[in-house]
Amino acid sequence: MTKSHQKVVLVGDGAVGSAYAFALMQQGLAEELVVVDVIKERTRGDALDLEDAQAFTAPKKVYSGEYSDAKDADLVVITAGAPQKPGETRLDLVDKNLKILSSIVKPIVDSGFNGIFLVAANPVDILTYATWKFSGFPKNRVIGSGTSLDTSRLRVAIGKKLNLDPRSIDAYILGEHGDTEFAAYDEATIGSKPLRQVAKENGITDADLDEIEDQTMHKAYEIINSKGATYYGVATSLMRITKAIFHDENAILPVGAALDGEYGLDDIFIGTPGIINASGLAGVIEVPLSEAEQAKMKASAETLKKVTKDGLA
Numbered sequence: 684m685t686k687s688h689q690k691v692v693l694v695g696d697g698a699v700g701s702a703y704a705f706a707l708m709q710q711g712l713a714e715e716l717v718v719v720d721v722i723k724e725r726t727r728g729d730a731l732d733l734e735d736a737q738a739f740t741a742p743k744k745v746y747s748g749e750y751s752d753a754k755d756a757d758l759v760v761i762t763a764g765a766p767q768k769p770g771e772t773r774l775d776l777v778d779k780n781l782k783i784l785s786s787i788v789k790p791i792v793d794s795g796f797n798g799i800f801l802v803a804a805n806p807v808d809i810l811t812y813a814t815w816k817f818s819g820f821p822k823n824r825v826i827g828s829g830t831s832l833d834t835s836r837l838r839v840a841i842g843k844k845l846n847l848d849p850r851s852i853d854a855y856i857l858g859e860h861g862d863t864e865f866a867a868y869d870e871a872t873i874g875s876k877p878l879r880q881v882a883k884e885n886g887i888t889d890a891d892l893d894e895i896e897d898q899t900m901h902k903a904y905e906i907i908n909s910k911g912a913t914y915y916g917v918a919t920s921l922m923r924i925t926k927a928i929f930h931d932e933n934a935i936l937p938v939g940a941a942l943d944g945e946y947g948l949d950d951i952f953i954g955t956p957g958i959i960n961a962s963g964l965a966g967v968i969e970v971p972l973s974e975a976e977q978a979k980m981k982a983s984a985e986t987l988k989k990v991t992k993d994g995l996a
């Protein structure tokens with residue numbers, strides 16, 4: 684059963700946050716949207732601007748608010764934090780954004796919030812893990828955007844190459860949302876056919892697939908270098924996860940999920956397919972990785988574990 688009145692508190696009304704808010708309005712998701720940011724003038728203006736979409740979408744209560752508004756919220760989405768500057772990696776943001784995150788999660792939990800956290804601020808796998816630690820919430824109620832955007836980028840790139848709808852491509856980017864992520868090509872399929880076979884039949888070599896993986900991994904840098912930030916893609920990923928929660932879909936989506944022995948890993952949040960419903964993360968789908976991919980997953984996890992060990996000790 685889905686609730687009749689669903690409430691989102693969005694923390695961080697920058698490029699990603701405001702694009703997410705707009706996506707929620709367009710999709711008619713959530714009856715109440717509270718926008719929180721340290722820059723109050725911006726949230727006030729954005730709420731006024733966003734409410735103008737109602738007459739042509741669906742009625743929604745949209746306002747600039749406070750952490751205390753999370754008390755009866757169903758979902759808190761965290762997009763607050765410094766973004767990458769040209770030349771910076773996501774992991775370079777860890778110290779700055781952990782400080783910001785701890786100043787957000789505590790007052791939200793103190794408000795009595797008892798819903799689901801959805802985290803997108805970078806480095807997202809570390810900040811999702813930290814949200815879980817700072818909140819003391821059960822792991823299923825803390826979800827990261829993980830490799831959601833990256834998976835979308837991969838599907839779009841393969842779709843272009845094969846002239847197919849990206850939604851028909853069952854391929855995932857797994858691991859860290861960052862420089863150690865990888866395309867799990869060995870298990871990827873298109874219409875039940877192995878992706879590598881479909882690629883070969885279409886004259887696409889393994890080297891071409893490696894190039895697509897590389898371009899996918901570096902697309903954020905390309906966008907940041909040209910327009911300063913990336914936001915439409917991630918905002919849509921967040922909207923899709925929100926929809927799966929609010930419609931209790933049991934959808935399998937790429938997310939940043941807590942692992943409990945899957946891939947031989949635990950005490951970590953990392954990009955993997957997960958089952959998303961009204962309870963949050965209802966399960967992790969452990970992709971049966973080839974040996975080479977298992978090694979990549981392990982290396983990616985080690986990179987993240989080193990940061991959580993140093994940064995959250």
Ligand code: 6V0
Nearest residue numbers: 695696697698699720721763764765766803804805832917
């Ligand atoms: P932005 O446009 O600078 O917006 C960040 C917002 O956070 C600003 O409005 C700040 O005022 C606000 N903020 C800062 N501190 C606080 C605080 N303590 N409380 C409330 N609000 C605060 O950045 P942008 O929107 O481009 O990026 C936001 C975050 O998303 C960054 O960490 C990005 O790296 C990350 N991204 C994550 C992606 C993903 O796939 N997970 C993709 C793109 C960006």
